[in-house]
Amino acid sequence: MTDAEVLVVGGGSTGCGIARDLAMRGVDVTLVEKGNLTNGTTGRMHGLLHSGARYAVSDQPSASECIEENRVLRDIASHCVEMTGGQFVQLEGDDDEYFEEKLKGCRECGIPADVLTAEEAREEEPYLSKDVKRSIRVPDGAIDPFRLCVANAASAQEHGARIETHTEVTDVLLDESDDEVRGLEVRHDSGPGKHEHGRAGETEKITAEYVVNATGAWAGQIGEMAGVDVEVRPSKGVMVVMNCRQVDTVINHCRPKGDADIVVPHETTAILGTTDEEVSDPEDYPEEQWEVDMMIDQLSKLVPILQEARTVRSFWGVRPLYEPPGTGTTDPTDITRDYFLLDHEERDGLSSFTSIVGGKFTTYRMMAEEISDHVCEQLGVSAECQTADEPLPGSEDFSVLRDYMDEFGLRSPVGRRSVQRLGSRADDVLKTGEPNPVLCDCEAVTRAEVRDAIDQSGTDLNAVRIRTRASMGNCQGGFCCHRMANELFPEYDESQAYDALDELFEERWKGERHALWGEQLSQAALNYALHATTMNRDRPLKGEDTDFAAFDSGVETEIPEPVADERGERGD
Numbered sequence: 001m002t003d004a005e006v007l008v009v010g011g012g013s014t015g016c017g018i019a020r021d022l023a024m025r026g027v028d029v030t031l032v033e034k035g036n037l038t039n040g041t042t043g044r045m046h047g048l049l050h051s052g053a054r055y056a057v058s059d060q061p062s063a064s065e066c067i068e069e070n071r072v073l074r075d076i077a078s079h080c081v082e083m084t085g086g087q088f089v090q091l092e093g094d095d096d097e098y099f100e101e102k103l104k105g106c107r108e109c110g111i112p113a114d115v116l117t118a119e120e121a122r123e124e125e126p127y128l129s130k131d132v133k134r135s136i137r138v139p140d141g142a143i144d145p146f147r148l149c150v151a152n153a154a155s156a157q158e159h160g161a162r163i164e165t166h167t168e169v170t171d172v173l174l175d176e177s178d179d180e181v182r183g184l185e186v187r188h189d190s191g192p193g194k195h196e197h198g199r200a201g202e203t204e205k206i207t208a209e210y211v212v213n214a215t216g217a218w219a220g221q222i223g224e225m226a227g228v229d230v231e232v233r234p235s236k237g238v239m240v241v242m243n244c245r246q247v248d249t250v251i252n253h254c255r256p257k258g259d260a261d262i263v264v265p266h267e268t269t270a271i272l273g274t275t276d277e278e279v280s281d282p283e284d285y286p287e288e289q290w291e292v293d294m295m296i297d298q299l300s301k302l303v304p305i306l307q308e309a310r311t312v313r314s315f316w317g318v319r320p321l322y323e324p325p326g327t328g329t330t331d332p333t334d335i336t337r338d339y340f341l342l343d344h345e346e347r348d349g350l351s352s353f354t355s356i357v358g359g360k361f362t363t364y365r366m367m368a369e370e371i372s373d374h375v376c377e378q379l380g381v382s383a384e385c386q387t388a389d390e391p392l393p394g395s396e397d398f399s400v401l402r403d404y405m406d407e408f409g410l411r412s413p414v415g416r417r418s419v420q421r422l423g424s425r426a427d428d429v430l431k432t433g434e435p436n437p438v439l440c441d442c443e444a445v446t447r448a449e450v451r452d453a454i455d456q457s458g459t460d461l462n463a464v465r466i467r468t469r470a471s472m473g474n475c476q477g478g479f480c481c482h483r484m485a486n487e488l489f490p491e492y493d494e495s496q497a498y499d500a501l502d503e504l505f506e507e508r509w510k511g512e513r514h515a516l517w518g519e520q521l522s523q524a525a526l527n528y529a530l531h532a533t534t535m536n537r538d539r540p541l542k543g544e545d546t547d548f549a550a551f552d553s554g555v556e557t558e559i560p561e562p563v564a565d566e567r568g569e570r571g572d
């Protein structure tokens with residue numbers, strides 16, 4: 001008797017998609033993730049729902065998969081997708097032949113594609129450069145990776161799966177002859193949130209009939225624990241977040257390949273990207289200023305206003321690229337974006353273990369279906385995949401949005417955005433009968449939404465952030481982090497609320513420090529003044545004895561003098 005039929009390692013889009021697919025087929029599945037959901041590449045990607053046009057010349061099978069899944073995701077995850085549309089823009093001087101090849105490739109792969117004249121292109125996107133020659137319009141879109149991943153995990157859980165976050169795999173358990181995987185050894189951590197299973201610091205051996213390695217760029221590390229080679233070639237890319245949507249459609253530069261060639265409108269921002277540079281460690285690589293500068297320099301040739309616009313933060317992600325052994329591609333931009341299912345029994349003589357590597361976020365569901373078919377075949381389960389037809393939680397019938405708008409009298413952007421994010425859960429979340437002020441002004445997130453997210457993720461304000469987008473707008477949390485933390489009290493005590501606040505600040509600061517010029521520098525200085533100076537959040541709290549409750553109740557309290565160290569300086 002094992003603890004689970006299948007253990008999935010990795011809480012990114014691939015792992016969550018697999019857990020959902022298997023659970024819907026009636027398989028007893030446990031997913032383990034060392035951080036929170038979307039801790040890896042899925043939480044650090046561009047947010048493009050590919051139409052496939054990007055690959056229509058270089059990799060037509062991938063292009064066809066993308067358009068197929070693009071249609072499926074619009075159906076099953078409408079509350080995570082914004083169908084912005086996209087353009088592949090040719091500037092004066094760009095290659096005519098490549099433009100024609102792109103158009104032909106799109107048509108060959110079944111991707112709807114129309115040619116726009118320069119005037120038409122600029123009518124749709126007024127900030128495009130005057131150097132536009134023509135463009136191809138395609139059904140690219142924007143997708144929210146956080147909501148999509150959470151929705152997959154929630155659906156898996158509804159079908160009986162156990163989802164363990166903050167649980168790191170430390171070893172792969174083998175049978176005595178080392179030719180079959182029997183389970184995993186994991187270490188539970190004290191990550192914030194509602195963690196119901198293991199206790200922090202505890203290790204646990206979880207046995208299973210089958211183990212799936214869905215750790216993306218980390219797949220080689222899990223392979224090594226099992227004694228097999230998984231030759232992932234992690235490749236980093238930078239993304240730069242602008243203060244508002246300078247464009248409303250996805251703008252791609254129509255040229256063979258190159259860095260800095262795409263702008264994706266995402267919620268209230270536009271995200272510029274990207275680069276492609278191989279790294280040896282998916283967690284330890286340089287994040288360099290020139291990469292950020294290059295995005296702005298290059299992309300302002302397509303959209304000149306970017307040169308003066310305000311940059312709010314930058315972040316990097318690592319692609320889980322894979323090449324079959326012996327391929328030996330030297331330039332990472334030439335490594336295939338296709339995905340590979342590595343059955344370690346066939347490949348390495350190690351049974352009950354498969355890795356899934358490569359691929360794209362857009363095709364996560366298809367990857368999950370293929371690996372779930374494979375696992376079910378091994379386990380003798382005959383149930384069919386249902387994930388292409390069964391809507392994800394929250395998106396059952398997105399046409400209800402209009403009805404909700406009327407019902408709640410929500411005409412304002414705040415109401416519209418709340419209902420868009422929540423989809424068919426809007427009723428449950430917004431009808432609280434209590435006042436519902438806006439806590440995050442930049443992203444229009446109300447108290448009811450923040451409380452709903454806290455109900456699901458406890459003290460983990462970063463999880464609240466990824467569910468609601470609170471603190472992800474122009475002020476980068478300057479005016480709302482503390483309001484979010486405030487909602488934790490009194491369910492959680494003061495020290496838990498302060499810890500959660502600090503963690504959220506740290507996370508916001510990580511990306512902001514690459515964007516410290518112009519207006520964003522002023523914003524960062526204001527945030528510093530507010531949080532560090534006014535709220536004393538840039539140093540450990542002064543002494544354990546401070547009675548903070550006394551401030552709230554108005555009772556006078558003596559604040560201890562700062563302690564001086566041997567050099568007579570204040571201890572920070």
Ligand SMILES: Cc1cc2nc3c(=O)[nH]c(=O)nc-3n(C[C@H](O)[C@H](O)[C@H](O)COP(=O)(O)OP(=O)(O)OC[C@H]3O[C@@H](n4cnc5c(N)ncnc54)[C@H](O)[C@@H]3O)c2cc1C
Binds near residue numbers: 011015033044
């Ligand atoms: C710069 C960039 C931009 C991109 N843009 C797009 C785009 O716009 N559209 C698109 O379709 N695709 C895009 N991609 C590709 C896409 O993001 C990835 O293919 C996809 O997110 C990979 O998901 P995953 O679940 O396979 O991996 P991940 O999301 O990395 O998940 C793997 C998980 O495994 C966990 N893990 C690792 N080790 C352990 C362990 N020992 N124990 C437990 N858990 C562990 C990690 O914490 C991680 O959460 C982009 C990629 C990059 C790098």
